Every structure is written in C-alpha cells, then in structure tokens.
Amino acid sequence: MNRARLLIFNAALGPLDYRVPDGMQVEPGSVVVAPLGPRQIVGIVWEEDRLPTQSVPDAKLRPLLAVLPVPPLKAELRRLLEWTADYYCASLASVARMVLSSGGALRGPATTIEYRLSGGMPERLTPQRLAAIDALDGEQATIRELSGMAGVSEGVLRGLVNQGVLEPVEVDCDRPYPPVDPAFAEPELSPDQRDVADRFVGAVKQCQFAPFLLDGVTGSGKTETYFEAIAQNLRHGHQTLVLLPEIALTEAFLRRFEDRFGAPPIVWHSSLKSTERRRAWRAIAAGTAQVVVGARSALFLPYAKLGLVVVDEAHEVSFKQDDGVRYNARDVAVMRARFENIPVILASATPALESLQMAQTGIYEKLVLPARFGGAELPSIDTINLIEEKPDRGRWLSPRLVEALKDRLEKGEQSLLFLNRRGYAPLTLCRHCGFRFQCPNCSAWLVEHRLSRRLACHHCGHETVPPDACPECGEPDCLVACGPGVERIAHEVEEILPEARLAIVTSDTLNSPEKAAQFIAQAEAGEIDVIVGTQLVTKGFHFPELTLVGVVDADLGLEGGDLRAAERTYQQVAQVAGRAGRGAKPGEVFIQTRHPEASVIAALAAGDRDAFYEAETEARRHAGAPPFGRWAAIIVSSEDEAEAREAANRIGATRPNFDDVMILGPAPAPLSMLRGRYRYRLLLNARRSAEVQQVIRDWLGALSFPQGVRVAVDIDPYSFV
Incomplete structure (x- = not known):
C-alpha cells in the first residue's frame, strides 16, 4: 500500500487519506499515528471501498508517522464495528473508540x-x-x-x-496471567445438565455460528453447563468471553471459575486500574488471554482467536447502554459471534421476550434446565395484599412478613428483603410549608441517604448535606422523609429485630469487587441474618441458609410508564425469589402488593411463567411492540429550554410519512431536565419490515441545529425517561 485511508476518532472530520512512507508496512486494521495540523492523532487503517470520501491526489497526502506495536484489528471486528454503527445510528468513529479504550496498551512493552x-x-x-x-x-x-x-x-x-x-x-506491564486448566476440577453433572453441556461442547467443536438460549430455573446449574463449553474451547486453544451485567457479581463468579479451572479469568470493567487495563488489553490482542469476564465494554476488545461468547443473566437491562453509543450488549454479542463464526450462549432464568421469540422462530436453539440442581425445590410463593394486611402505622412490613422474619432468626436461617429503591426515602419535604428538596440539575427529587448524611440525585450525582431547618420557611426540625428506601426498611428491621445482624446491599454499599467479596464471605459464614437490598441482590448469589425472601413493594416497578414494566417486574421478582431455598432447606417468598389481581403478580404467585409470557406476548403483538414491531427514540436536549423545544418542534414538523412507521411527539421527556439540559423526546413505532435506521438518517440528516443542541438516537430503547 502506498496510501492508506484512516478512520480517526473525530466523527466531524470523517475518514482521511495519508501516504505510506517507503519501508512502512500497513494493512487494513493497522493502528497508526498520523499528523493532523500541528497535532499527532491515532487512527485505524480501513478498506477504502468501505469508507468512501473525496479522493485526494497523491501529491497532497501527508505521510503516516508510525505504526503502533499492536496487532491489526481483525476483519471480523471491523465488520462488527460497521454493523454496530449502522444499526444504532452512531458514528463509526465513536464505536471504534471503544476498541482502543486503553491508551497505554498501544505503546510497546514497558x-x-x-x-x-x-x-x-x-x-x-x-x-x-x-x-x-x-x-x-x-x-x-x-x-x-x-x-x-x-x-x-x-x-x-x-x-x-x-x-x-x-x-x-x-x-x-505485560507479565503473563496464570494459565487455566480445563481438566482441573471436572464436575458431576445431573442428566439434564449433561445433555445441555454435551450440546454446547458439540457446538464448540464444530467452530460455527450457533446461537443458544439457555433457559434454566434459578439454581438449576446453568453456569456449570456453559463451563463445560469453556473447557472445550480452552482445549482448542481459543479465547472465551463471558459477559456479566454487574461488576458486583464478578467476585462470586471469579471464585466459582477458579474452583473449576484452577486459576481466575481475566477481568475487564471500568473500575480496573490503568495498568491492569493495559495488561489485559495486550494479552487479549496477543491471544494469550484465555478467558475474559467483563462488563458490556469487554465485547469490543480485539480478541485474537475468539471461540465462544457467553452472556450470563442475558435478560438484564444493564446490558443496554443509555449514553454515548446506545447499544445492547446482548444483541451485539450475538452479532460478534456471527461475524466470528462461533457459538454464543445467552443464559437466563427469565429470558427477555425478544430472546424467547427468536427461539420460537428457530433462530436461536433453546435448551432448558427445568429443575434445581441436587434435589433442591423451588420456593413457595404467596402474596400479601397490603390493603387487607396493612403494616403497623409508620411501618412498611406487614405483620405476616414480620412474623416470618422472626421465625427465620430463631431458626438461625437467613432472610432477604427486596426493594428496588436506594437510600432512606425518595422524597424529603417540609411539614410546615410543603417545600420539597429537588435537584438543581434534574427534574427529580433528592433522595435522602441517612447512613452517609446526604441528599443525593440518582441521575446526575448532585449531593448536599440535609439542613437543620427548612431552606424555604426557616422552620427547624420540620423535615419529613416520605416513602421507603432500603435504609428505611433496614431501620425498621433493627427496631423489630434488634439482635439481627443486618447488611444493606446496593450499588452504594457494594461499589467495588472487594466490597462484594466481603459481603459474600460474611453471608456464607452465617455472619448476616437479614439482607436488605435493591436489584443487585436479585441475581448471581447462592446462600444455602437463605430461606425467606420478602418483596417489600412489588408494585414499584409497574409505575412510571415503562413500556416493558410488566416484563421487568416479573424478571426482578422471579430472580429475587430464586435466592430462597437453594440448599437443603425449603424456601418461602412473600410478595407485598396492593394489586394482587395484576397479571404479573398473579403469574408470580401461581408460579406460571408460561401464562405470563403468553399474555405479555399477545399484548406486545397487539401493540406492534418488540419483538413484533420496532421502537426507536429521538432525544433532543439543550441547556436552553426554548432552544431544545424549538429544535424538537422542527424535527416533528419535518417528520416523514410512511405507512409502516408511526411517529409520536415531540413531547417533554418524563425526566424533562437531566444534568442541566432540557429534554424532549419523539418515539417511532414501526413494523419489523421498516428500515427505521434509514428513515431516521434521511430525516435528521437534512436538518441542522444550533451548537448547543444535542440530538441522540436510541434504537430499541429500554429507558423511556
């Protein structure tokens, strides 16, 4: 090559052509340093026919300065980046930036x-x-x-x-990782597990694209079955990627992995030190990293010889990124496996409706683990109607749930209370004048965190110290906490059971892998009697002595206009219920609700998942919602409210007219101000056959906006705030 087309990380400039100096060897995928004005920039050499731009005569081309000492990005990864940019209406530069996410890794040995x-x-x-x-x-x-x-x-x-x-x-910086051994501690599998594991092993041996949906009840041993696929992949000398939805789950998984394979996998997430990121990145690119366990960003790392992808807890909403490139790691993982021509396993006890539909149409192969491992029984589930069985005044736990907590404490067993709301109370107001503490940057109330003595916004991170008097009327000792958060439930348990040892489990308290490991060790050692937690406790944890689960407010997830609210509520409550009775002792689950007749609550109480999914499927089909239709959102924001409103109205006024695309809005977003920016939203509801991305590109591409206006596109949105 005597000239090279570069993808650079400035989407506004687009691709640029450079001259390749004599003696310099580059190829598509090479990571290079090039001049741009007085600066030096990093770019990726790309195929010219895939990155069209205006042709520049050879005589005007500036020379490349250097080729960085990292392997060229493989064609399969480049095709994945193109697909992701195209599908999610993002710039190719912003997607490619996720691959080179460790700047230190681009330098040589050090x-x-x-x-x-x-x-x-x-x-x-x-x-x-x-x-x-x-x-x-x-x-x-x-x-x-x-x-x-x-x-x-x-x-x-x-x-x-x-x-x-x-x-x-x-x-x-690049010291090798300890090797893992596929034969270190081979497990005894049940007949059901063995059948599933053998199917996975066969697919790994074939080295072809094969998408699997592993649908197993909580405690059925899904992890052990896909560990056998990992073992076979290791024997082939290929790399494995395991995606987990939460960093807090990593520690428990790492220990199970090390028990099976004799050494820990390589970890990738945002909390890594820069030296750890560099070391992991270079090992992955060199092919010496055998198994990588990571958050969604691990999906875009430059694996040299990827042979298997596993997405654990594949239904989890946290696989969807809600800023920057708004991709869903579950779906992109399937596409990465397709481009690499390798198997991919989506594992879940409560699969997403979209995944179940893909299995029903035969695109995914569905494998089922219908029973818990080792003879453990699924817990009994009962609802508590809060209208009939009211908690005592000023309390949030019903008498029946309180009695169950006392019973478990006397027996030396553990209990778990689930409420998906951090902090002490979601709203603090003045009983004298009615003043409410609101975030100055967002249209949201400040949440009281009594343990850390702060009022915090869970959207932008703004914090302030609770005052002694009302800032509006000056009245002292008049501030009232309204509604419960997990800290308030924990306080109630302390009053009811003063001798109980408590643990509050949220993203505030388990904000590092080390703290997660400490919590797991204490729970397994029997040093905790009652766990009070948010959605962080709904998955991944296995405590044999935990026999009681109480869902404090099952109706909470059904509020707020989320179009997937029923499915998400079912998944969360079913997952947290699955923490009970995982050992020899039977488990019991109480679901507190004001709407026991709601279809999702009734299905949970009856243990009839199929009935819920059938009803939800028909409702989605009737509404033309995913997986039977397409959703896309356009979010307009600006620090100037009038500017944001005017831009949104311009977009709405120029909307295209297609029979298979319905466009709703613009309207102020439910969270109309976020991080100091005013927000408006439009929602597209389209048939499966509609080319939604092309419609949006043609529509928005013809418009220009003031510099302060941001227009974001969210394909397959999960958040509607």
Whole structure:
C-alpha cells in the first residue's frame, strides 16, 4: 500500500487519506499515528471501498508517522464495528473508540513504578496520613490510583514516599496471567445438565455460528453447563468471553471459575486500574488471554482467536447502554459471534421476550434446565395484599412478613428483603410549608441517604448535606422523609429485630469487587441474618441458609410508564425469589402488593411463567411492540429550554410519512431536565419490515441545529425517561 485511508476518532472530520512512507508496512486494521495540523492523532487503517470520501491526489497526502506495536484489528471486528454503527445510528468513529479504550496498551512493552506500604511509620502521624495507611493496607498501584483509593491528595502520599512509608515497586506491564486448566476440577453433572453441556461442547467443536438460549430455573446449574463449553474451547486453544451485567457479581463468579479451572479469568470493567487495563488489553490482542469476564465494554476488545461468547443473566437491562453509543450488549454479542463464526450462549432464568421469540422462530436453539440442581425445590410463593394486611402505622412490613422474619432468626436461617429503591426515602419535604428538596440539575427529587448524611440525585450525582431547618420557611426540625428506601426498611428491621445482624446491599454499599467479596464471605459464614437490598441482590448469589425472601413493594416497578414494566417486574421478582431455598432447606417468598389481581403478580404467585409470557406476548403483538414491531427514540436536549423545544418542534414538523412507521411527539421527556439540559423526546413505532435506521438518517440528516443542541438516537430503547 502506498496510501492508506484512516478512520480517526473525530466523527466531524470523517475518514482521511495519508501516504505510506517507503519501508512502512500497513494493512487494513493497522493502528497508526498520523499528523493532523500541528497535532499527532491515532487512527485505524480501513478498506477504502468501505469508507468512501473525496479522493485526494497523491501529491497532497501527508505521510503516516508510525505504526503502533499492536496487532491489526481483525476483519471480523471491523465488520462488527460497521454493523454496530449502522444499526444504532452512531458514528463509526465513536464505536471504534471503544476498541482502543486503553491508551497505554498501544505503546510497546514497558515497566511501570507502583507503590505499596513498606510497614514503616512516618515521623509525624497526621489524620490524613493515618487514613491513607489504613486504606492502603494490601494495595499496590500508582500514586494517582492510591490517592483515589485512600481519598487523600497525591501530595500526602508523596510525603509518605519521602519518609519510606510507601516503597516503589517496578512492575512488568505485560507479565503473563496464570494459565487455566480445563481438566482441573471436572464436575458431576445431573442428566439434564449433561445433555445441555454435551450440546454446547458439540457446538464448540464444530467452530460455527450457533446461537443458544439457555433457559434454566434459578439454581438449576446453568453456569456449570456453559463451563463445560469453556473447557472445550480452552482445549482448542481459543479465547472465551463471558459477559456479566454487574461488576458486583464478578467476585462470586471469579471464585466459582477458579474452583473449576484452577486459576481466575481475566477481568475487564471500568473500575480496573490503568495498568491492569493495559495488561489485559495486550494479552487479549496477543491471544494469550484465555478467558475474559467483563462488563458490556469487554465485547469490543480485539480478541485474537475468539471461540465462544457467553452472556450470563442475558435478560438484564444493564446490558443496554443509555449514553454515548446506545447499544445492547446482548444483541451485539450475538452479532460478534456471527461475524466470528462461533457459538454464543445467552443464559437466563427469565429470558427477555425478544430472546424467547427468536427461539420460537428457530433462530436461536433453546435448551432448558427445568429443575434445581441436587434435589433442591423451588420456593413457595404467596402474596400479601397490603390493603387487607396493612403494616403497623409508620411501618412498611406487614405483620405476616414480620412474623416470618422472626421465625427465620430463631431458626438461625437467613432472610432477604427486596426493594428496588436506594437510600432512606425518595422524597424529603417540609411539614410546615410543603417545600420539597429537588435537584438543581434534574427534574427529580433528592433522595435522602441517612447512613452517609446526604441528599443525593440518582441521575446526575448532585449531593448536599440535609439542613437543620427548612431552606424555604426557616422552620427547624420540620423535615419529613416520605416513602421507603432500603435504609428505611433496614431501620425498621433493627427496631423489630434488634439482635439481627443486618447488611444493606446496593450499588452504594457494594461499589467495588472487594466490597462484594466481603459481603459474600460474611453471608456464607452465617455472619448476616437479614439482607436488605435493591436489584443487585436479585441475581448471581447462592446462600444455602437463605430461606425467606420478602418483596417489600412489588408494585414499584409497574409505575412510571415503562413500556416493558410488566416484563421487568416479573424478571426482578422471579430472580429475587430464586435466592430462597437453594440448599437443603425449603424456601418461602412473600410478595407485598396492593394489586394482587395484576397479571404479573398473579403469574408470580401461581408460579406460571408460561401464562405470563403468553399474555405479555399477545399484548406486545397487539401493540406492534418488540419483538413484533420496532421502537426507536429521538432525544433532543439543550441547556436552553426554548432552544431544545424549538429544535424538537422542527424535527416533528419535518417528520416523514410512511405507512409502516408511526411517529409520536415531540413531547417533554418524563425526566424533562437531566444534568442541566432540557429534554424532549419523539418515539417511532414501526413494523419489523421498516428500515427505521434509514428513515431516521434521511430525516435528521437534512436538518441542522444550533451548537448547543444535542440530538441522540436510541434504537430499541429500554429507558423511556
């Protein structure tokens, strides 16, 4: 090649052509450094016929500066990036940026200096130094990363370095990972598990695209079956990717994996240190990373020889990204497997309706695990009508649920209370004048977090300290918490069962893999009697002594106009119910509700999943909703409300007219202000046959907007706020 077309990470500029200097070897997928004005930029060499642009004469081309020491991105990955950009109406540059998500990985072999405690003490022990020493016990990282862990300035840590309290350690950035062994601890599988595992192993041996939906009840041993597929893939010398929806689930999974394969997999998520990201990225690109377990962003890493993809808890909403490139990792995982020509396994106890429909039409092969492993029984489920069995005044737990909690505590068994609402109370108001604490950046109330003494917005992160008096009328001691969050439920349990040992499990309290591991260890050791948690506790955890689950407010998920509300509520409650009775002791589930007659609640109480899915399927078919129709959203936002409204109205006024596409809006978004930006939404409801993406591209491509206006497209939206 004497000229190269580059995909650069500035979507506004588009692809650029460069001259390849004599002696420089590049090919499609090569990652290179090129000049752009006075700057140097990183770009990816792409096929010219797939990135059309205006032709530039050879004489005007500037030369490439260098080829970075990383393997070229494979054609299969480049095709996936093109498909993702096309399907989700995103720029190819923004999708490709996710592949090169570790800037340090693009440099060659290197060492770095990290620091750890030496065991010594400083001459003068200030409160900040003491806090740092306590926080950094057992940690090793760069000064910047240690500063974040300890919550102190880098200057404090450099003072500890100067006094020898922190010692430097030279680290090889690319040291190899310990190998995993497919034969380390082969399990005893039930006949049902063996049948499923054998089908997976056969598909891995064939090395062809084969999408599977693994539909197994909670506790049926789905993980063990796809571990056998991973073992076969390891024997082939190929790489495996396992996607998990939550970082907090990673620790429990890592331990199960290490028990089976003798060494941990490689982990990829946003909490990794920069040196860990670099090391993982380069091992993945070199092909030495055998198994990668990660959040959705792990899907776009440059695997050298990928042989299997697994999406665990494939129904989870957190696989859908709601900003930037708004992709669904579950669906993109299937497409990655298709481009790589390898099997993909979607595992869930409560599959998404879209996945079930794909299985029904024969596109996915459905494999079923109908019973719990080892003879454990599914829990009994009963509803508590809160209108008839009212909690005591000022409380949220009904008398029957309270008695069940007392009974489990006396027996030495564990209980779990589920409420999908963080904090102490969702709203704080003044009983004197009615003032309500609202976020200054969002159209949302501030949530009281009593444990950390703060009022917080769960949308933008704004925080403030609760005042002693009302900021509106000045009245002291007049602020009232309205409604329950998990902290308030935990407080109620403390009053009812003062001797019970409590754990509050939310994304606030389990915000790192280390804290998740500590919680799991305490629960398994019997050091926790009652767990109070949000959706974080609905999946992945296996506590044999947990025999009671109480759903505090099953109606909460049915509020708010979410078009998938019934399905999501069913999935959450069924998953949390599945935490009960996973060992030898039987489990019991109580669902508190004001609407026991609602179809989703009735189906949960009857244990009749098929009836719920059939009813939900017919409702979706009638409404032309996914999987029988297509949804797409257009979100318009600006810091100026009039500007946002005018742009939304312009989009609405120029809407195209198609028989198979219905366009609703524009209307103010339910969350009409988010992070200081006013928001309007349009919703497209189209038939499956409609080319929704092309309709949107032609429609919006003909319009121009002021600089302060952002127009985002969300294909297959999950959030409607």
